[in-house]
Amino acid sequence: MGYVQKRLASTAAKLAVSPSHVYDLSKKAVASSSRDFFDAQTWAALQPPPESAVTAFAHRIGLAEVLGSADVVRQACTHPSFLPLHAKHHPNQPQPTTNANLATLGNSLLGLFATEHVNATYPHLPTRVMKAAVSAYVGGTTCAAVAKEMGAAPLLRWHRMPNTLTRPAVLYPDALSSVPRALTGLVYKNRSLLSARKFVQKFFLSREIDLRNMIKFRDPRMTLLYTVQKFGREPPKSRLLRETGRFSNSPIFVVGIYSGADKLGEGFGSSLKMAEYRAAEDSLHRLYLTRQPPHLVQLPTSAFPSGRGNIYEASGPEGSYVAGTIADSEVLFGSSGRTGAVMPGRHTIEGDEEGDIEDIL
Template sequence: MRHVQRRLASTAARALSVAPSQLPRFPPKDAVFENRAVPKPPFQPEAWAAAQPPPRTALSAFAHRIGLGSVLTTPDIVQQACTHSSFVAGEVNAGAATNAQLEQTGNALMGLFASEYLAAKYPYLPTRVLKAAVTAHVGPLTCANVAQEMGPRRFCAGTGLSCSHNPAHPNVVLHTDALASIPRALTALIYQNRSLPAARHFVHSFFLSRHVDLRSMLKFRNPKWALLQLVRKFDRERPVSRLLKETGRFSNSPVYLVGVFSGEDKLGEGFGSSLKMAEYRAAEDALLRVYLTQRPPDEIQLPTSTFPAGPDNVFTEQPFNIFQKGPEQPYTPPDLVVSEIMYESGGRSAVPRVSNAEAPSGSSEVGEAL
């Protein structure tokens, strides 16, 4: 008997997803076959454990762990932010508060904050690349990764639940989508309980402070031709390729270093095992230098900075009156830059579309110095 008691105690200790208040009622009525004549569906302990309400202590610990103890004041708010709509799809949890509306509001706010920040930081970034950069910073996969780093784990209701077993909800909810709803709901709660600058501070701290490689998002089919059109739009001299260094010309593995110049200014450089490859990389490097030009941090001003600032820091217990109106902050719009070069756009821009046969190729496309 002692061995059986120890075994039950160790099993109950490992059941982290079950609240301690629910342990005396285990097993539930669904697991007990009182009438053998009436068939019942098999009992699934994993689904039963996921449907139990999380401990209130775990919810409070989660709010303080991410530094939002002053915003998420009650465990019920934390539970609502961490409860996906798929959790109440069945009859067991019907009527529970979910983060469906908070997720939509938070998603719109995060897209606004990311768009204005990236557009101000990279003024020459093409439109398609800007959209991809916004998705990389605040997209579903990034939100899911941030939620995992926050550590909601098993007490976040609905993160491991699927609606495929319910005929009324045939769609399957992925684990990533359920986790992505948590940071969006938290952003909406901060905006609702504090202010818009406070929500922006939260998004900048957890999302926009991450490093994203934007170079891999810029792909050019013909970088030499695109560089030629770009230089023409800036009214600069025609780009010329010059051989800077070389080694092993008569060996099996030569290396050439080529630079692209516009007058006396070097636009970019690249290396390769052939002159064409080095010139191709040099033109691509010149385009990346232009499109990835960053505005200095002290000159970045965001349109949402005009809103009245609430408390200095949302991660403190400073009281805040939602009806308090502060003065509008000053804002100086930055100077407009030259629009992007949309080559091969089917004639819908200033640069006409050319075929591969009409487009210049080789070293004569950029210059004839080689």
Template structure:
């Protein structure tokens, strides 16, 4: 009697860790297979050894109330149904596992196509937002910033924040020469992408953009740490020359403790009378390095004021941004739902920035480059930096 009670408690704790299905929602718990005791000498391959508590727990569907709660948490209760939410939470890796144990039942709908569409939409929204907000951002940094805003790790974090992680149905798949392994974070990142695609299908492109800005692009990402310069001094010289400005010079602005154990130097980078950047350090070279780096950061991280940001996708007039999360939002109530004459807004493009960082180094290619340009020292009583 005590052994049976111990097995039942152990099975209940194992099932509770795997899925978020309360025991009260199960019609018969525990199942008959959990209480079977194989006769002595029965091989494990017989019907007595086929039942596995982890497999049984993974095959249990989530209650419909959990999908309704998720839709209300993200403000899409009037937009998406429980069936669509369930499809968004089902990864394609779960279908072979489900068909193997339920061959007689109808196959489930997975979020494979929806995740692909949502990934493209999120990339579009993030790219236009970053390119319009930071017109001078280098191309490589722009790609890194897009990944930081809507990449797989961010999508997995959004899925956890909205409470969709317990509803995920997936199956771990080992890697093969054709595809990488399917891990939990990979499957979890497909949920926000599928939700974005569903909003786009059920509403319009502006409402999908509003969804992306609410859950993804409203995050605080430090783009400054993504700007890495091997030689900021050389980058600054070529960048200033590209804009047709006067060749930059460095000037020592302040110093203290030159002959002590902890000196501090403050250096400024100038182009004519304009101060481009400022840096400090325990040596002149370090201060010059930081001054040139600060000048480049001021250029490439110059941001367009939010009220002047005009996104290309804003030309498609559909739903207002607040209509997505209101109960009255429906396709028939939108003034732009007329298919005979779609409305378009006038697009005012912003100025294109110099988004490429030019380098004068040949690297390891074996080709000799031109003589390395040197930054001139300031005139007057200012000290020469780097000598």
């Protein structure tokens, strides 16, 4: 086996190309003239995924009966950026069907399912944090990671495209993220909305997202004061709970924040201000990260029929849905600017010395 055949076989093995295609093209590669350069990677990218790999992928993700033929799976794995490459090398052949429309439909469904899931699970979550949580659940980075876990990377057909004035650049993660979106659209198209929600729940919403690190406060003490006033509770007060090594080089203070007799949060630090800051932050986290029990979570999409077909044609039993109480909006203190300055018309509360821990925040 010559150098061209070895390079062709190794490239085809990496890109999951059928060995039959390698044998057919090896003769053309050897017979090509010296002035014509044969690019093995370009040729391998133009070949359709083998039937065995497509079938194995459909069974691996549990959608063999839903997707049906292998052509549908190939369509879900074909990015629109592949069309210029195919038209350049095969101008006389019909263009393959891409996942452009399916990915757009699936992206909308992913956003719908993730938004209702986050909103129903965390009713007090701030709006900006909810948007960040939705992006963490079904964003482009997550879709690309899910596609790799599914094993869709060897089946992807795409072509890198540079950035232009009217179109952003198409990179590998962008093309790979379109595969789970297209699969979501196919499940909705071939089954129903509830089936698509089950698919998204299994591959996306079942993951654990650390929402605590997404909530940041410039001044948690002032934010907590406005939050307590909004709920009509008593002003928060800081109390020193425990301390050790006050006169050493490594003291530890534990501070709790109370609203009347109710303890809102607790924090520790090497100084009273640090412990008070962390206690106020912990109090806000306890409020905004209040999670609804799983058996009490109500999703609006449960009201759609469970029969096959789209939402306009499906028929069958409908699930029960009782809308929950709308939670109070979050406090927007300090959220309109990035300079850290207090906005006009808002009053600040100045405390006393650092050692006076009994003062209002």
